[in-house]
Amino acid sequence: MIYSLLIGSIIIIISVVVQAIGNVYWLKKIKKKNKHYTSKFALTLLVSSFLFFSFLHFIQSLLWALTYMLIPEINNVFAGFTEAWYFSMITFTSLGYGDLTLPPTWHLISGIEAINGIMLIGWSTAMMYSLIQQIFKNLYSN
Template sequence: MITIIALGLLAMSACLAFQVLASVFAARYFAQASRQPLGPKPLRGIFLQFSILMVVLMMGNIVQIAFWAFLYRLLGAFADFETAMYFSGVTFTSLGYGDVVLQGRMRLLGPLQAANGLMMFGITTALFISVIQQVTAKWNAAESVRTNVGG
């Protein structure tokens, strides 16, 4: 039991490293993009920035789901990678259908992965909210300049 929990905590640490990499990459992209003016069609630019940010952050989560799936396959929990990936995705997102389950002591990994997914999506959400706040401030500043110049 202790070995499985230790393995789960190690996997969680690896996922945090993946999340940090995706978050840093996303933050660097957004820092560069935010230095650009909003342009004549600001909503299009904002949508593109948000879309890229979402894809980068989701890729980080997908890598983590695949990492857990690889771990499950390595431990022999599932016969094929597709099933392991499906179980991992359902668990990481805390969706929990229950149609595919872990057996024996490995069942302890499920709640650890679910807790890990909640934390990682929390980090993803926090970064996304931060970006929304920055874009909103930039939008308001640009609107203020336009209003003062035009009126």
């Protein structure tokens, strides 16, 4: 249990740093382009933002999958890396099909990943909501 908490905490910290750096990068990038809002610009901004935040979550779930592959007691649960990433994605999103499970001594780490995923996806949702408010304000405030 201690190892689950320790490893999970480290991966959470790394995931949060990835999210923070990604958000700062994205905000700087869209601020440079934020000169004149048109419907086409708003559409492009929304789609590209969604894809960028999805990419961040792919990277974060990939990080968890790599972690699972590095832990010998967990590694043998998966047929390969693709299956570890699949497990990570369904855990990160809290979908949790239950078709793959970790050994009892490592159950806690999957719960830690789920909490991490919920929080980071919520963070991205908040960013998208803020972006939609900004677009609405700029397109329809006249």
